[in-house]
Amino acid sequence: xxxxxxxxxxxxxxxxxxxxxxxxxxxxxxxxxxxxxxxxxxxxxxxxxxxxxxxxxxxxxxxxxxxxxxxxxxxxxxxxxxxxxxxxxxxxxxxxxxxxxxxxxxxxxxxxxxxxxxxxxxxxxxxxxxxxxxxxxxxxxxxxxxxxxxxxxxxxxxxxxxxxxxxxxxxxxxxxxxxxxxxxxxxxxxxxxxxxxxxxxxxxxxxxxxxxxxxxxxxxxxxxxxxxxxxxxxxxxxxxxxxxxxxxxxxxxxxxxxxxxxxxxxxxxxxxxxxxxxxxxxxxxxxxxxxxxxxxxxxxxxxxxxxxxxxx
Amino acid sequence: xxxxxxxxxxxxxxxxxxxxxxxxxxxxxxxxxxxxxxxxxxxxxxxxxxxxxxxxxxxxxxxxxxxxxxxxxxxxxxxxxxxxxxxxxxxxxxxxxxxxxxxxxxxxxxxxxxxxxxxxxxxxxxxxxxxxxxxxxxxxxxxxxxxxxxxxxxxxxxxxxxxxxxxxxxxxxxxxxxxxxxxxxxxxxxxxxxxxxxxxxxxxxxxxxxxxxxxxxxxxxxxxxxxxxxxxxxxxxxxxxxxxxxxxxxxxxxxxxxxxxxxxxxxxxxxxxxxxxxxxxxxxxxxxxxxxxxxxxxxxxxxxxxxxxxxxxxxxxxxxxxxxxxxxxxxxxxxxxxxxxxxxxxxxxxxxxxxxxxxxxxxxxxxxxxxxxxxxxxxxxxxxxxxxxxxxxxxxxxxxxxxxxxxxxxxxxxxxxxxxx
Numbered sequence: 001x002x003x004x005x006x007x008x009x010x011x012x013x014x015x016x017x018x019x020x021x022x023x024x025x026x027x028x029x030x031x032x033x034x035x036x037x038x039x040x041x042x043x044x045x046x047x048x049x050x051x052x053x054x055x056x057x058x059x060x061x062x063x064x065x066x067x068x069x070x071x072x073x074x075x076x077x078x079x080x081x082x083x084x085x086x087x088x089x090x091x092x093x094x095x096x097x098x099x100x101x102x103x104x105x106x107x108x109x110x111x112x113x114x115x116x117x118x119x120x121x122x123x124x125x126x127x128x129x130x131x132x133x134x135x136x137x138x139x140x141x142x143x144x145x146x147x148x149x150x151x152x153x154x155x156x157x158x159x160x161x162x163x164x165x166x167x168x169x170x171x172x173x174x175x176x177x178x179x180x181x182x183x184x185x186x187x188x189x190x191x192x193x194x195x196x197x198x199x200x201x202x203x204x205x206x207x208x209x210x211x212x213x214x215x216x217x218x219x220x221x222x223x224x225x226x227x228x229x230x231x232x233x234x235x236x237x238x239x240x241x242x243x244x245x246x247x248x249x250x251x252x253x254x255x256x257x258x259x260x261x262x263x264x265x266x267x268x269x270x271x272x273x274x275x276x277x278x279x280x281x282x283x284x285x286x287x288x289x290x291x292x293x294x295x296x297x298x299x300x301x302x303x304x305x306x307x308x309x310x311x312x
Numbered sequence: 313x314x315x316x317x318x319x320x321x322x323x324x325x326x327x328x329x330x331x332x333x334x335x336x337x338x339x340x341x342x343x344x345x346x347x348x349x350x351x352x353x354x355x356x357x358x359x360x361x362x363x364x365x366x367x368x369x370x371x372x373x374x375x376x377x378x379x380x381x382x383x384x385x386x387x388x389x390x391x392x393x394x395x396x397x398x399x400x401x402x403x404x405x406x407x408x409x410x411x412x413x414x415x416x417x418x419x420x421x422x423x424x425x426x427x428x429x430x431x432x433x434x435x436x437x438x439x440x441x442x443x444x445x446x447x448x449x450x451x452x453x454x455x456x457x458x459x460x461x462x463x464x465x466x467x468x469x470x471x472x473x474x475x476x477x478x479x480x481x482x483x484x485x486x487x488x489x490x491x492x493x494x495x496x497x498x499x500x501x502x503x504x505x506x507x508x509x510x511x512x513x514x515x516x517x518x519x520x521x522x523x524x525x526x527x528x529x530x531x532x533x534x535x536x537x538x539x540x541x542x543x544x545x546x547x548x549x550x551x552x553x554x555x556x557x558x559x560x561x562x563x564x565x566x567x568x569x570x571x572x573x574x575x576x577x578x579x580x581x582x583x584x585x586x587x588x589x590x591x592x593x594x595x596x597x598x599x600x601x602x603x604x605x606x607x608x609x610x611x612x613x614x615x616x617x618x619x620x621x622x623x624x625x626x627x628x629x630x631x632x633x634x635x636x637x638x639x640x641x642x643x644x645x646x647x648x649x650x651x652x653x654x655x656x657x658x659x660x661x662x663x664x665x666x667x668x669x670x671x672x673x674x675x676x677x678x679x680x681x682x683x684x685x686x687x688x689x690x691x692x693x694x695x696x697x698x699x700x701x702x703x704x705x706x707x708x709x710x711x712x713x714x715x716x717x718x719x720x721x722x723x724x725x726x727x728x729x730x731x732x733x
Contacts, residue, residue: 021724059542059543059710075322076326079543084539084543088536089536089539089540090535090536093535095340103336104544106336148540151540
């Protein structure tokens with residue numbers, strides 16, 4: 001039994017709904033987050049991502065449905081196991097970085113001494129050793145971002161909830177955050193990360209949850225979702241590949257572009273049929289890949305109303 | 313059993329988080345330069361006043377000399393000065409001359425037809441309007457002249473001097489306690505000073521602490537820190553931690569002022585003899601403390617909610633000023649408390665929760681025996697209101713704290729208060 005399988009899932013959301021006034025912000029939403037994975041939480045602005053995250057954190061309560069965090073109700077008992085980086089984030093302007101972090105650590109159950117020692121160590125590790133006594137108002141924006149990230153992981157949480165973590169980050173801090181997310185995942189923590197950056201999502205996430213108007217649109221591993229959106233095409237590179245229309249029985253069309261040929265498969269034909277035909281034709285194939293759309297394309301198509309990638 | 317353990321753990325977590333928030337907000341506030349300056353300002357002002365008073369003031373404990381007056385007696389009645397009166401008889405020419413030289417402020421003429429013609433003339437220096445000290449001097453001279461003329465008329469009528477003296481001064485009252493020991497009614501009458509001081513301290517601490525609470529909550533909203541804090545502390549322990557921590561900061565300030573006053577009191581006794589030997593009933597002090605704490609809790613909850621609702625510091629101050637006004641209302645009606653503590657107005661002010669603390673503190677100050685029925689009704693009303701206000705405020709806190717820069721609707725606020733859980 002692995003560590004990930006040992007306990008209840010860090011997050012289980014079952015049929016949760018939330019309405020603000022006359023607007024259904026979250027509708028019958030279900031998903032789970034496993035230990036040691038990064039779940040990408042995608043959706044257009046106003047889709048209900050932040051509301052869902054706040055419900056997991058017990059900052060707001062759902063109108064219906066059930067949320068379990070480490071097997072229990074979200075709230076007091078679980079909050080010291082969770083690290084949160086909100087989209088709207090700041091620091092006390094007239095308080096030093098180390099004092100702010102010590103306070104946040106104390107709120108997460110650490111003793112004052114431990115919180116201060118850990119804060120000092122992390123500030124030094126991220127190159128803020130000389131600035132730890134400076135008030136936040138005296139720090140640069142990049143320094144602010146580092147302090148906010150430290151506040152999220154100071155107490156070694158088992159669940160990280162990151163709301164648009166890459167927004168406004170410079171490339172150096174973005175790389176730092178990328179390393180941090182993967183480092184936290186590798187030590188077994190579960191990470192829920194909302195983002196509008198599809199490249200980040202494709203690079204960092206193990207699974208994806210896409211919601212729109214509070215409803216689940218896509219849910220599953222990145223590979224499965226991309227495969228689900230595959231358009232029945234194959235991209236091929238190599239020498240002597242027959243590219244005229246009708247040259248191969250298993251392809252309807254062939255479009256050459258940038259040194260590769262995109263074959264659109266005939267109805268009923270599989271990529272294996274095409275591969276066998278190419279091999280029989282004597283062509284030297286150096287690359288043969290099912291043409292899957294990028295996450296960006298999938299996002300646009302799914303939000304525009306083409307739901308066919310939910311693999312959960 | 314497991315559920316009981318979980319509830320126990322939740323309670324401990326709640327109290328621990330509340331203590332962390334309270335400790336941090338307290339230390340942060342009392343270390344602020346503004347706090348240190350504000351705390352030191354009042355004692356410094358008191359010290360300065362005492363110093364100025366000792367340098368330039370005249371000690372009020374020394375009895376004022378008997379009023380001296382100059383009289384021109386044109387009547388046939390010989391003047392018999394009353395005991396202690398400094399009365400000087402001169403002729404008209406001397407009086408005019410001394411007045412012209414400025415040696416006299418005024419003189420009195422008893423007319424030739426006196427007592428048939430009762431009008432006494434006061435001749436004052438011409439060329440200037442009377443000043444305050446002239447009126448004060450004249451008000452001291454008139455009774456002396458009246459007593460002198462009364463004695464003179466009685467002597468002229470052949471009344472014995474001792475009887476004439478009693479007619480002029482019929483009584484002399486001496487205050488004693490039940491066992492016959494001398495007592496000073498002025499000192500006893502100042503027994504209400506501590507509860508009244510409580511009333512003023514209550515109102516002051518309401519305004520001081522509301523300022524700190526609003527500053528703390530709006531600052532966390534404006535700095536966008538509140539969401540990180542709320543991910544670690546549920547709204548209730550956060551709100552109560554702030555009320556306790558910032559309330560303690562406000563009380564620290566008041567305590568410093570009270571301590572300064574206690575230190576300054578022995579010095580002030582010399583100038584205010586009525587506060588010497590002051591004794592306060594422990595029961596009254598205890599009741600005053602209960603009203604103080606309940607009142608503070610009720611107002612603290614309201615101000616915490618106001619801080620959560622208000623989109624910015626300025627709006628927060630406006631809203632809190634509206635609620636803070638209720639704390640002052642009983643002081644505006646202090647006259648009604650003096651005139652008739654049993655009046656309907658006083659009873660209403662004592663029972664309405666927001667005015668109850670200041671009203672009851674005044675009432676306790678003025679009543680020989682606490683009005684127990686009213687005390688019970690007031691405690692019940694205030695206690696219930698404080699509990700409901702705390703519950704409602706914590707729900708408003710949860711629902712509105714994350715509305716950055718936006719003002720929630722009244723409907724939204726009411727919805728948050730009546731929401732489940």
